[in-house]
Amino acid sequence: MDVENLKLYLKNRDYKQVGECLRDVFAIKSDANGQRISAEFSKQLVDLLVEALTVASKESADLLDESSKALRNYALNSDTRGYLGNEGFLKLVVSIVESDSSKPNSPFRKYLFQLLLNILTLNDEVVRKMYVTVYESICNYFLKDSSCLYETSALIYNLTRYVELTDLKIISRVISLYGNREETNEFLLFLMEKIICEDYFWKNYSAIEMNDRLTVLKVLRELLVKGDVVISDACVQCLVKLFLNSTNVIFQVTNSDKMTYETSTAVEVLSALSSEKTYSKLIRGNKDILITAGVLLINLHKLGKISNNCLTPIQKLKEVQRPNHDIRENPFFCFKADLIRLIGNVCWRDRKMQDLAREAEVIPVLLDCCNIDANNPFIIQWVILAVRNLCDNNPENQKFIASLRTEGTVSSALLEEFGLTLHSQGDETIRIVPLNR
Incomplete structure (x- = not known):
């Protein structure tokens, strides 16, 4: 990619041309074996993409979509993920996610959430850093909007792997969404299992709405039948x-x-x-x-x-x-x-x-x-x-x-279906005899 030309397009605010360049260079491609090919890492190129993302968040909704998507795709490269996993960039993503700079049904948040999912695969240290930096913002979006439910569910689950889930609003939202089977996904199930296996939910059981309590008990019953849960x-x-x-x-x-x-x-x-x-x-x-x-x-x-x-x-x-x-x-x-x-x-x-x-x-x-x-x-x-x-x-x-001791006999609807009944002969012996109709 000609980085100098891309710089020039950005400087001249030719966002349409910038978007076309990003679509062409960062489209997901596969080799002959079907394996995804990620673009070669370049610090200069990553910095330019971050600049494009920052500018787009203020000036161009279309470029915001394209730059978010390009960064997501570029983060398939492990070096790119490592370079982006810093506090400054994570805070930038949070500010953009929380902004209103978008057109209706814009997919940029979905792309940015997917980017964060790519970054957190680096190591446990990055996960803990992201928990401090982006977790609250992810939770706020999870509570108010279902348009990126899969991504936000996956982020919340992965970001709380090392901490107990102690937010009753998040817990209730997870349970409610999972109970509504039309909107469920595997990460909601993982979160349900986490909720069930941790102490916090059970110590605050009385504070949970009845419908949510019933959902949790039903899931617990199903997990016990399968034998794959430790409570x-x-x-x-x-x-x-x-x-x-x-x-x-x-x-x-x-x-x-x-x-x-x-x-x-x-x-x-x-x-x-x-x-x-x-x-x-x-x-x-x-x-x-x-x-x-x-x-x-x-x-x-x-x-x-x-x-x-x-x-x-x-x-x-x-x-x-x-x-x-x-x-x-x-x-x-x-x-x-x-x-x-x-x-x-x-x-x-x-x-x-x-x-x-x-x-x-x-x-x-x-x-x-x-x-x-x-x-x-x-x-x-x-x-x-x-x-x-x-x-x-x-x-x-x-x-x-x-x-x-026997005290008579009782009628049996099941025996009567077969034309039989119970009969006591007074000597504590009970026999099955034909039913008189």
Whole structure:
């Protein structure tokens, strides 16, 4: 490139000619193997591009676009990135990003954000320098504008690799954007994982809006299923606190109650964590957890028997085999099964907890829950495991269960579909017999 001619064009304010030169020289090109070719580094040329960017920010919106794009492309060269990674240039970029010198839908900010992403690949020292210099400006733009969402999400994630995310506005914005799946990207997911794995969010959980809390709990549940997340003690402690304060959920039996969704999801997560060695130390042995789980289970089971509501067991074969959308969207979907799983896990090889479950009259309710229910997939299996854990090396619990007696039979919608019913002969023997129609 003829640097002298470019200088002359700039001096004469021939910005159209400058733009054409930049487009021609700094267009992204590839070799025969498809590898990108970056222009050879020249300190004089970089300085000239920075001058063009500075002038354009004040005098020419079109040149601002072209000079930003040229610098972005030139930064594919590692020497160029190293030369631009200084505080003075970073502050210049911030001032231009925050300025109003642009035409509608101008792409210069996107180019400058992409340039910053190229620069921060240099080394950790540059990342820390950029955090001090440009982070606040990036966050302000992220909060007010979604036009460069991918770039600003990527910058915030990379710039906070060595610090905890402690801005509640940014946290809420990330969660809200991720919850709106139409605008999500992989860096929003990375930020969600960062938020979930750090202490700050969980220590300020009550300050977060309900919709955002539900989004985080759902993402946490998904990550636990995949097995690729490590959470902090603060997360477990927050979930335990949430659960212990949730007993009023038994009075909320409508499908639209968000508090019920929150509690139900928290119970699902806690029940899964209670079987993990890393986290179980914060859950097992906690008598309050067992008592709360027992109280919830007893009351939810009773409410399901009183009238036809969202707690009533669903035993139709078609719905048991494949629960429909309405069943899955029930805030109590899997709730009883997860409570039973939690009870079984906190009583595992713990004599005091096993005895407390018996004294709290949890065992009869567990056994009464041993029925197929589309609202609670695998509930029978979780009951069997819970009873096994309650009876393990505990003669008193074994004797208690052995002393239980049959008190008649209950109708089963599932058996009735097959033309069968249960019949007691008065000798504690129950048989399956044809149903008289």
